[in-house]
Amino acid sequence: MRIRVGWQRGLIELRQSFTNPAELLSHFLWPILMLVALFFLRNRDFGSTGFQLGALALPSILGMNAAMGMVSISQLLTADRADGTLLRAKAIPNGLVGYVVGKVVSVGGGLIADLAILLIPALFLVDGISLGSAHWLTLGWVLLLGLVATLPIGAVLGSVFTTARSQGLIQLPMLGLIAISGIFYPITALPSWLEWIGQVTPIYWMGLGMRSALLPSPAVEVDGSWRHLETAAVLGVWAVAGLLLAPVVLRRMARRESGSKVAERREQALRRVA
Amino acid sequence: MVLTVDGLRMRYGDTEVLHDVSFDAGPGEVVALLGPNGAGKSTTIEILEGFRLRSAGRVEVLGVDPAAGDERWRSRLGIVLQSWRDHGNWRVRELLHHLGSYYAPYATSAEPRPWPTDELLDAVGLTAHAGQKIRTLSGGQRRRLDVAIGIVGRPNVLFLDEPTAGFDPEARSEFHDLVRRLAAEQDTTILLTTHDLDEASKLAHRILVLTAGRIIAAGTTAQLTKLIAGEDEVRWTIDGRPFRKSTEDSTAFVRGLFATYGEAVAELEVRRASLEDTYLALVREQS
Structure with a gap:
């Protein structure tokens, strides 16, 4: 029952995010920018590997987008705490479970929709990737396991930061992680210590998993292998860690919410405006 | 309960x-x-x-x-x-x-x-x-x-x-x-x-x-008003000069006023203690 109410909540929020102009823009802006980039990369070869740059970049971008759900869920959580959404959830029976399930459904659903928005037009644009040769099953499990690995971690990050301003601080390290995650540049070209850090993040493995689903050969990867086993292991560890940590951190955060806390934050925000 | x-x-x-x-x-x-x-x-x-x-x-x-x-x-x-x-x-x-x-x-x-x-x-x-x-x-x-x-x-x-x-x-x-x-x-x-x-x-x-x-x-409300006997306020003038007095029994005070000054009393005003005064008195007493 709690799950069902949360599921409904997620679907309502998902629908809202596709019927509201500002959010609609954010769903389409990023994919469109990426498509423009892919369009200019489409005929560029990647060294002597026989790959085209566009074909390499597309699955990596898909993987990165999905991993970025981590950032968006943490932002949403911080915002919802500040404006009292979370307190409202706390005031009703099973409200917090419903809230969290709803958030996972709406963010996860939004990511899958965004993925389709980018992937479908890109298939017509980029040579070397075709629907026929794609491994849809691989794409499916990488995506799902990736979401389970990243969304709870995002929720933990969202609970740690109390204001939208301090929450903005995670953007910078996140950009750094993206830079070394092998999305825009093969990770093998990095100094080995950066290569190691890159391979700890779920971003790298989601990119790798996506490439394994959409590209014909792992010639430019580490060890020349798709390393599915390692992908599942690393994402699995993140997933378990996140699922263990998230309920504890969320509960601790929720416990501290009260009407006067929200009122305090409202006053602070109003003062900032004035 | x-x-x-x-x-x-x-x-x-x-x-x-x-x-x-x-x-x-x-x-x-x-x-x-x-x-x-x-x-x-x-x-x-x-x-x-x-x-x-x-x-x-x-x-x-x-x-x-x-x-x-x-x-x-x-x-x-x-x-x-x-x-x-x-x-x-x-x-x-x-x-x-x-x-x-x-x-x-x-x-x-x-x-x-x-x-x-x-x-x-x-x-x-x-x-x-x-x-x-x-x-x-x-x-x-x-x-x-x-x-x-x-x-x-x-x-x-x-x-x-x-x-x-x-x-x-x-x-x-x-x-x-x-x-x-x-x-x-x-x-x-x-x-x-x-x-x-x-x-x-x-x-x-x-x-x-x-x-x-x-x-x-x-x-x-009634109990609270009674609990702290607030003072009524009486205002009046004699020959155009304004006077003001706080008293617990405004009726008796006014009776005395008339007995003493008779026709000279004008612009009489009696304000009964309100719950508001009671409340303010209570809060003031505490702080």
Whole structure:
């Protein structure tokens, strides 16, 4: 029952995010920018590997987008705490479970929709990737396991930061992680210590998993292998860690919410405006 | 008793914000916690809501310690929060319907839950705005939605923290009607905090005056007025010169005035001690 109410909540929020102009823009802006980039990369070869740059970049971008759900869920959580959404959830029976399930459904659903928005037009644009040769099953499990690995971690990050301003601080390290995650540049070209850090993040493995689903050969990867086993292991560890940590951190955060806390934050925000 | 508070204490570090607060409330009773800002009203109500842990004392809401209340217990509570900008993208009816669905598993034949959405919209006067996005509501409409959310589960106890802050007089009077109806028709026990004495005396069966973490007086409006004998104020003029006197027995004073000055007394004015003066006197005495 709690799950069902949360599921409904997620679907309502998902629908809202596709019927509201500002959010609609954010769903389409990023994919469109990426498509423009892919369009200019489409005929560029990647060294002597026989790959085209566009074909390499597309699955990596898909993987990165999905991993970025981590950032968006943490932002949403911080915002919802500040404006009292979370307190409202706390005031009703099973409200917090419903809230969290709803958030996972709406963010996860939004990511899958965004993925389709980018992937479908890109298939017509980029040579070397075709629907026929794609491994849809691989794409499916990488995506799902990736979401389970990243969304709870995002929720933990969202609970740690109390204001939208301090929450903005995670953007910078996140950009750094993206830079070394092998999305825009093969990770093998990095100094080995950066290569190691890159391979700890779920971003790298989601990119790798996506490439394994959409590209014909792992010639430019580490060890020349798709390393599915390692992908599942690393994402699995993140997933378990996140699922263990998230309920504890969320509960601790929720416990501290009260009407006067929200009122305090409202006053602070109003003062900032004035 | 629906609410029992006995020897409640709360301290943050070295500062004690509640010292020995005790009161109780029965079914259908409306109790107002009245006091200036910082008196400890919100802290008290948040402890009862289960949102804050107390330092000492016995607290029971519907027979359960709020610190140990489960979801079934919570389903019988209504909390009216001060909304700000949460759920701005939701539509009024959609949110009310969704939040109501959390209460459905706790329905009994005697207490059907949740309150049917359309009936509730009608009861709080939001039918015309049912399809509107919440962020487009006016302050008063938003507040009525807050109340609707607080009562969608047909609570046995309702908590209202500063319910009419920022209301215009019309919205305030409509809100008062709604609260009185809830207590009378649904037998809901209502605890509200306010720093507005007029509101407390209009709504509450019983007023608890809280200042600096202590309940310094409690009773009905009439009892409170009598409790602290406020002084009446008499003003008059003699030969155009104004005079003014505070007295506990204005009738006797005026009788004496006429006996002494007779026809010379003009522009006589007697202002009886109001509850407002009583309240201010009480609060001033404490601080």
